[in-house]
Each structure stands twice: as structure tokens, then as C-alpha cells.
Amino acid sequence: MAIETRPFDPSAYLDSREAIAAYIDAALEDGDPAFILDTIGVVARALGMSQLARETGLAREALYRSLSDTGNPEFTTVLRVLKALGVRLKAEPARADA
Numbered sequence: 001m002a003i004e005t006r007p008f009d010p011s012a013y014l015d016s017r018e019a020i021a022a023y024i025d026a027a028l029e030d031g032d033p034a035f036i037l038d039t040i041g042v043v044a045r046a047l048g049m050s051q052l053a054r055e056t057g058l059a060r061e062a063l064y065r066s067l068s069d070t071g072n073p074e075f076t077t078v079l080r081v082l083k084a085l086g087v088r089l090k091a092e093p094a095r096a097d098a
Helices: 017-030 033-047 049-056 060-066 075-085
Strands: none
Touching: 017 033, 017 075, 033 049, 033 075, 049 060, 049 075
């Protein structure tokens, strides 16, 4: 008997700024650039690419392209998107000095 599964859609759980920040933070902790970009893309699509385009001043098509699997956005684009998503990057020590 085969087990029937459905694709996991993380956007269904992104219902608050805190959830969005935690999701992006987990991707940043992982450190994989492709995963980080995918995570930002999931959040962007969940909140609406048209609204994000208005808030960032970037074209919707350019956002889709930049945040796609083959995208390679400039860091300024990433920062503009994160700001429009209501999150910010924060630096903290990776390890305690002995």
C-alpha cells in the first residue's frame, strides 16, 4: 500500500512577521546561499510579488527573475526585499572567544 503525500508549502505557516523572521533566520543559520535565496523567494511569493514590487521600487518580473532558482540577485536587491518584508539582517558573534 503506497503512502499518499502532498508537497509541503512553508508559505502556509508564514502568518506573522515573527514567523517570517524565524523562517529566514533558520535559512541564514544553514548558510547555503541557494537555500537562503529560495527562502526569501517563498516569503516574497507568500506576501505577494506585486505588493513587494511596489514597496521595493523594482519590477515584478525582475523580482521573480532575481528570486528564482537560477537567480543571482545583487545584495542591494536582497536588502531592499528584506526591508519590504519587514525583516532585517543582524550580526552576532558566531562563536564565543575563549
